[in-house]
Amino acid sequence: MIALKDIHFRYKKNKPLFENLNLTLEPCFIYGLLGKNGAGKSSLLKHISGLLYPDSGQCTVFGFDAPARKPAMLEDIYMIPEEFNLPAISLSNYVKTNGVFYSKFSFNQLQAYLAEFELDENAKLSTLSYGQKKKFLIAFGLATNARLLILDEPTNGLDIPSKSQFRKIMAASLDEEKIIIVSTHQVRDLENLIDNVVVLEKGHIVFNRNMGEISEKLAFEYNLAGVPAEEILYAEDMHGRKAGIVKNIAGHDARVDLELLFNGIVKNAAGINEHFANYKYEY
Amino acid sequence: MEFKENQAIYLQIANRFFDNILQKKWDSGDKIPSIRDMAVEFEVNPNTTMRTFNYLQDKGVIYNKRGIGYFLADDGFEKTIALKKEQFLEEDLPVFLKNMQLLGLSLDDLKVYAARYNGASVN
Numbered sequence: 342m343i344a345l346k347d348i349h350f351r352y353k354k355n356k357p358l359f360e361n362l363n364l365t366l367e368p369c370f371i372y373g374l375l376g377k378n379g380a381g382k383s384s385l386l387k388h389i390s391g392l393l394y395p396d397s398g399q400c401t402v403f404g405f406d407a408p409a410r411k412p413a414m415l416e417d418i419y420m421i422p423e424e425f426n427l428p429a430i431s432l433s434n435y436v437k438t439n440g441v442f443y444s445k446f447s448f449n450q451l452q453a454y455l456a457e458f459e460l461d462e463n464a465k466l467s468t469l470s471y472g473q474k475k476k477f478l479i480a481f482g483l484a485t486n487a488r489l490l491i492l493d494e495p496t497n498g499l500d501i502p503s504k505s506q507f508r509k510i511m512a513a514s515l516d517e518e519k520i521i522i523v524s525t526h527q528v529r530d531l532e533n534l535i536d537n538v539v540v541l542e543k544g545h546i547v548f549n550r551n552m553g554e555i556s557e558k559l560a561f562e563y564n565l566a567g568v569p570a571e572e573i574l575y576a577e578d579m580h581g582r583k584a585g586i587v588k589n590i591a592g593h594d595a596r597v598d599l600e601l602l603f604n605g606i607v608k609n610a611a612g613i614n615e616h617f618a619n620y621k622y623e624y
Numbered sequence: 625m626e627f628k629e630n631q632a633i634y635l636q637i638a639n640r641f642f643d644n645i646l647q648k649k650w651d652s653g654d655k656i657p658s659i660r661d662m663a664v665e666f667e668v669n670p671n672t673t674m675r676t677f678n679y680l681q682d683k684g685v686i687y688n689k690r691g692i693g694y695f696l697a698d699d700g701f702e703k704t705i706a707l708k709k710e711q712f713l714e715e716d717l718p719v720f721l722k723n724m725q726l727l728g729l730s731l732d733d734l735k736v737y738a739a740r741y742n743g744a745s746v747n
Binding site: 369370371505508509512513515533534535536552553556560561593594595596 | 660
């Protein structure tokens with residue numbers, strides 16, 4: 342489990358980014374961390390991985406105090422950042438020198454992922470394209486068998502077949518012990534993999550709910566003509582029509598459209614959260 | 625797999641199961657692929673396919689042998705037909721009837737087309 346309690350944080354002399362931030366993440370779930378540029382997503386991920394220290398409050402990862410960066414905690418965390426530098430050595434050399442830091446590292450798994458992504462382990466990392474480097478890091482990260490996997494924009498730079506392979510590998514790798522956090526703007530790529538949607542806005546967590554609950558309580562419509570105004574929680578123009586989020590009153594679980602949901606939360610988080618809070622009284 | 629716009633993903637996957645059952649790809653007593661295998665195939669979260677399995681188990685279409693896996697129930701085929709019939713009557717038919725009304729078609733009008741359709745399928 343990951344627990345952030347009453348986190349306060351500011352960069353140098355800037356105004357505070359996190360004020361009283363609280364968040365708990367449980368194993369066996371894939372969390373989708375969404376937020377506009379500069380909302381604090383990367384800073385939050387850095388707190389969890391021990392790369393940034395809170396000014397006050399506590400961040401614990403599997404019972405370890407994150408800022409202490411104990412090796413026992415670090416070998417259970419793997420983070421794939423959006424930007425990275427890799428040395429000019431071969432894939433197999435990289436694995437030899439870095440795999441040793443992870444006691445649960447599996448060479449067999451790595452071979453399978455590399456084969457899936459069509460990567461040659463004798464190739465030099467510096468000769469790979471951005472997308473290939475990313476796939477290598479994904480393969481390496483999964484092979485560490487770290488319980489916490491943090492992926493910052495994992496599908497950026499991946500070609501179309503690789504995105505599909507990536508989703509299959511992610512679906513196969515989630516187990517009862519793992520916590521996976523995916524921070525992304527490419528919501529369509531990962532829509533069906535995410536269990537919990539966490540939305541960060543100006544350093545505050547404005548939304549944190551399970552997909553099952555969302556599909557039960559909200560519905561996503563692509564033509565709002567004829568829908569009574571009191572049922573509409575959010576509306577936007579889409580190809581000349583009004584699309585939006587409505588209250589789910591039919592009782593059928595709806596398909597969640599993450600892009601609409603995100604837009605709705607950015608514009609009207611209060612209204613949507615209020616609907617969740619009042620839901621049980623509507624019948 | 626391309627998912628439709630409105631229906632929850634776990635129900636759309638259930639519909640794919642129903643197709644396999646109706647087309648006899650899966651027969652009574654057959655072991656069906658695991659929750660994880662299905663998640664990989666459809667590229668969705670395993671918790672989503674778990675909902676599909678729970679839903680089908682609730683409906684009596686599949687059953688679980690602890691530690692071994694999921695199997696198609698002896699009357700899985702009949703249960704699937706009943707569920708699909710219910711789905712047709714409750715969801716598809718109202719839309720169909722509404723369209724008929726809009727177009728001014730009566731049930732008698734349709735009989736002519738239905739007869740032609742039957743004839744065509746015999747050929």
